Amino acid sequence: MKALDELTFDNRFARLGDAFSTHVLPEPLDEPRLVVASDAALALLDLDPAVAQTPVFAELFSGHKLWEEAEPRAMVYSGHQFGGYSPQLGDGRGLLLGEVYNAAGEHWDLHLKGAGMTPYSRMGDGRAVLRSSIREFLASEALHALGIPSSRALCVIGSSTPVWREKQERGAMVLRLAPSHIRFGHFEYFYYTKKTEQQAQLAEHVLNLHYPECREQPEPYLAMFREIVERNAEMIAKWQAYGFCHGVMNTDNMSILGITFDFGPFAFLDDFDAHFICNHSDHEGRYSFSNQVPIGQWNLSALAQALTPFISVDALKEALGLYLPLYQAHYLDLMRRRLGLTTAEDEDQKLVERLLALMQNSGVDYTLFFRRLGDESATLAVARLRDDFVDMAGFDAWADLYKARVARDGEYSEEQRRVRMHAVNPLYILRNYLAQNAIAAAEAGDYSEVRRLHEVLTKPFEEQAGMEQYAQRPPDWGKHLEISCSS
Numbered sequence: 001m002k003a004l005d006e007l008t009f010d011n012r013f014a015r016l017g018d019a020f021s022t023h024v025l026p027e028p029l030d031e032p033r034l035v036v037a038s039d040a041a042l043a044l045l046d047l048d049p050a051v052a053q054t055p056v057f058a059e060l061f062s063g064h065k066l067w068e069e070a071e072p073r074a075m076v077y078s079g080h081q082f083g084g085y086s087p088q089l090g091d092g093r094g095l096l097l098g099e100v101y102n103a104a105g106e107h108w109d110l111h112l113k114g115a116g117m118t119p120y121s122r123m124g125d126g127r128a129v130l131r132s133s134i135r136e137f138l139a140s141e142a143l144h145a146l147g148i149p150s151s152r153a154l155c156v157i158g159s160s161t162p163v164w165r166e167k168q169e170r171g172a173m174v175l176r177l178a179p180s181h182i183r184f185g186h187f188e189y190f191y192y193t194k195k196t197e198q199q200a201q202l203a204e205h206v207l208n209l210h211y212p213e214c215r216e217q218p219e220p221y222l223a224m225f226r227e228i229v230e231r232n233a234e235m236i237a238k239w240q241a242y243g244f245c246h247g248v249m250n251t252d253n254m255s256i257l258g259i260t261f262d263f264g265p266f267a268f269l270d271d272f273d274a275h276f277i278c279n280h281s282d283h284e285g286r287y288s289f290s291n292q293v294p295i296g297q298w299n300l301s302a303l304a305q306a307l308t309p310f311i312s313v314d315a316l317k318e319a320l321g322l323y324l325p326l327y328q329a330h331y332l333d334l335m336r337r338r339l340g341l342t343t344a345e346d347e348d349q350k351l352v353e354r355l356l357a358l359m360q361n362s363g364v365d366y367t368l369f370f371r372r373l374g375d376e377s378a379t380l381a382v383a384r385l386r387d388d389f390v391d392m393a394g395f396d397a398w399a400d401l402y403k404a405r406v407a408r409d410g411e412y413s414e415e416q417r418r419v420r421m422h423a424v425n426p427l428y429i430l431r432n433y434l435a436q437n438a439i440a441a442a443e444a445g446d447y448s449e450v451r452r453l454h455e456v457l458t459k460p461f462e463e464q465a466g467m468e469q470y471a472q473r474p475p476d477w478g479k480h481l482e483i484s485c486s487s
Contacts, residue, residue, distance in 0.1 A: 009069035021073035027116025029159035032062030074118035079185030079252025090120025185252035231258025237330035243269035374421025433478025
């Protein structure tokens with residue numbers, strides 16, 4: 001394991017030059033202190049978890065100190081925000097400190113969020129508050145534990161620095177890790193500003209460093225775009241299968257790697273609601289839960305437009321045509337597994353749709369239903385779950401279809417069924433009210449709840465002794481929390 005001063009930097013994005021980013025130093029926070037750190041994320045950098053407890057750790061990730069090899073840069077990009085094009089966005093409160101590679105040869109961006117003003121801050125102060133930093137930390141690590149592609153979070157550093165939002169809060173910084181922080185909006189920026197040389201340079205950078213296998217194809221850029229389409233189809237299928245709502249699927253929040261990125265007003269479904277809107281600023285419901293699938297395609301179309309200098313329109317359209325079939329295949333595969341099925345039948349899609357329609361009309365807890373469905377045999381499980389549904393006759397009809405489907409799937413013991421289903425159906429998810437409880441304690445100076453919740457969420461599929469309170473349906477107030485982009 002390495003010490004903090006032994007990290008090996010290779011700042012590949014910074015070497016692209018000033019057309020792509022601006023050199024900016026982080027603005028230090030006052031009285032920095034560690035709120036929470038992820039041992040798993042530290043391991044990605046070959047760091048001993050013990051380093052998080054050292055004073056220099058908080059100083060490095062609060063802007064007080066910097067590695068000599070680090071080269072902090074604020075990236076420039078643009079993007080479509082709620083469907084409208086914004087010609088220049090960029091890292092308004094974030095800095096790419098540098099790129100580090102580990103013993104396995106993996107490169108990781110060190111991206112500090114809440115690091116102060118940059119040339120791209122617009123009307124903002126460049127700061128992040130404790131609540132938003134905690135939410136991003138917990139979400140990043142929770143999604144990863146569920147098997148959903150995501151950026152990672154190393155730590156949250158709190159402070160006594162005052163920051164004004166709707167009220168005075170305390171500033172914080174979260175250190176985000178990803179193999180790249182390049183977004184769809186990077187390509188849009190150079191396309192719409194007609195900077196063709198820089199756009200080609202960016203495309204080569206992404207192709208060579210993140211999609212090298214596409215070099216072997218007759219049309220490397222097209223092969224790369226197809227891979228981006230597939231990755232996004234799979235990622236969004238996993239969002240839908242696990243009830244995750246991103247909340248702000250602007251093109252500047254879409255990673256070129258197909259990972260969940262830029263957490264703001266996200267939420268996991270409590271009661272199943274296909275029309276759920278987690279961002280109270282999203283008045284039209286553009287980024288509602290059910291809209292995430294078509295918006296994913298819309299965003300890929302925006303990226304395709306930016307790639308027309310390199311790929312023919314017909315080829316781009318053909319590649320975009322892969323999105324929905326790929327999404328459907330990934331989604332149905334995961335939903336079959338969530339139902340405990342190991343084989344495929346043509347009617348499985350209808351079986352899933354009928355179940356979700358029944359859940360929609362009954363306020364059934366999405367996560368706990370699937371977990372309890374695997375607790376025992378199909379016959380006993382549906383009998384116990386029946387009382388959760390308003391339309392009992394409708395559920396009974398579905399249950400008969402489900403039991404017959406399970407019987408056709410094969411002969412499995414109750415224990416085999418339980419193990420298989422519990423491996424894909426989490427007991428613990430990051431419910432908004434759990435995050436809010438942890439945030440409230442942290443804002444009062446007690447970080448123990450953030451750390452405990454993080455620890456529980458790192459093992460979402462395993463029943464953990466003494467942690468029953470994290471596997472409960474939320475109280476009524478917990479279902480109606482308003483989350484905004486500053487949250």
